[in-house]
Amino acid sequence: MLTRPDVAIVGAGPVGLAIAWRCASRGLRVTVHDPAPGSGASHVAAGMLSPVAEAYFGEHELTGLLAESAARWPRFAADLAEASGADVGYRADGTLVVGLTADDLAEARRLWSYQQGLGLPITPLRPSELRDREPALAPRVRGGAVAPGDHQVDPRRLVPALRAAAERAGAVLRPARVGALSEMDARVTVVAAGCGAADLTELPVRPVKGQVLRLRAPGRGAPDFRHVIRGYADGESIYLVPRDSGEVVVGATVEERADTEVTAGAVLRLLRAAVDLVPELAEYDLVEATAGLRPGTPDNAPIIGPLPGRPGVLVATGHHRHGIVLTPVTADLVTDLIVTGEPDPLLAPFTPDRFGKESRWN
């Protein structure tokens, strides 16, 4: 590529690569700059597509964007499979939200009521219905609900698929670190650098540490449960994501720290909650314990849109716990903005200028 690119993207995680794929498919000349594609938060992420179970009090606009993006996922996954030739492990088995103790169940119910009030699809189950759906749950689990529309994908399959699709569409990957936006020479620069966006843009993006385990069913078969399980267990909030490969992802801590050490206490809490909810997990192999850094923002919502005071620079970062589910809508909105110059109304609550003229919001 000898001519100046139309779009230069900083960051080859799912968001950056999806934007590259979509833009290149629209005929734009695209470069993607990252010394280690897929090595950020997505490497650790579980890949839950959870607009319902992740709908929390006071995050109404984020909940809407999660639902919009989750609705785009089936088509996105199908398009991506066709464009890349790879399967990203999209599974629509749904999610069970369960409470171990009476206290845990009370906490879960408070959230279900809120989610039902928003009209979101979550249905409480009688204990017998819960066990009919997942006999692997511990008998002492007090109750639960099903969110049939909360699905999953495998982030470690997503990144190479997106990369293949982007490169087949003509995007060029440049495996080098970008130290400053002044290094970029393109009509539009997109900062999709996760936690790295803070230094490049001075936006209030901060690392939020998450520790995650990967177990594997003995004998290399699939796990004995099919649903994603989100559990409240003696005050711990965890998730269990089963994959066809036999892998079960157990996560995750949420810590205001910037290191990536795995700590004994976090592993203990995750394993204790996991085994309390699904006892057979005690017999699974523990194959990986890792920590990653999510790009968090002051309001827990992503930052998508033009960077104030920097013409030609767009931002797509701060996806925090929602990077995988928000990948399709982020890519679509950014690509449309680049192609048409007109921001979609969906973007309005998420643009960088919400943090005011004082860009250091921390």
Next chain:
Amino acid sequence: MLTRPDVAIVGAGPVGLAIAWRCASRGLRVTVHDPAPGSGASHVAAGMLSPVAEAYFGEHELTGLLAESAARWPRFAADLAEASGADVGYRADGTLVVGLTADDLAEARRLWSYQQGLGLPITPLRPSELRDREPALAPRVRGGAVAPGDHQVDPRRLVPALRAAAERAGAVLRPARVGALSEMDARVTVVAAGCGAADLTELPVRPVKGQVLRLRAPGRGAPDFRHVIRGYADGESIYLVPRDSGEVVVGATVEERADTEVTAGAVLRLLRAAVDLVPELAEYDLVEATAGLRPGTPDNAPIIGPLPGRPGVLVATGHHRHGIVLTPVTADLVTDLIVTGEPDPLLAPFTPDRFGKESRWN
């Protein structure tokens, strides 16, 4: 080395290498055969030198050998440091044996009474004395005792030190696997192959799986406790071995299995017991979870001496949980037997012929 060696040793773990060092130091021509020196049980071992805390009911003769070998350790470590130029982390801070609950304490006390009855140095402490010695212990620990003569060494420093000492004394390491004793051409062959001895000799040596964790104090300082801690915690029996480097070894399961997978349930049990006994361990990094295979025998005692029906073949294996503490006495007894032809009376309870003419004792 073009001439036929005097001694060919199968296995370059601590026992094999110590025999090599001692024999070479006596002027014998020695070869040691192992494709991966130090990769067996010693790689996972914690390195406790515990003749007292490991004195169990019904193992009187083994207890005597443990005490004899532990008494040889200070001199052995000093000789080895001089011969190798390396420090093996010998520490004489002593061992605390503690019980978390009243039930745990009752179980521990039963064993202390037995050990005291044998005249072994173990002294019960009042709870205040216990906490004075190790303030890091959890307040809920019900009681304990001190075994001042139970020390520690670092097996991962021991193996390279022994290898250096053996090679400096003239021993030659051959990094190849020995498939059968008929491959060996030496005046004396010594089988020190751990679990591998079963196939080579048909002696009743079986793998006993142990899962072990390695934690590291945050900030890279030394752990806040100095003693080896052996704890009974809600029915779990574990040990915590602090090292100057900041490492704390937490072990170990005892499983009649031959795989080396790390399981979620074992890690959970080890971490729970560790954090219950020493709460600050929750903040330590979890840097390694591994499983190894100890060479177990029907009576839990090692097998040392001439292999029946095979002139010129000696055996030094089956050290089970005691390979590190028994290294000095094993090396001394085998070397003396090779040099003098006369078995030390200490060997009598441990010779291979105790399993009878029918060598398949399993």
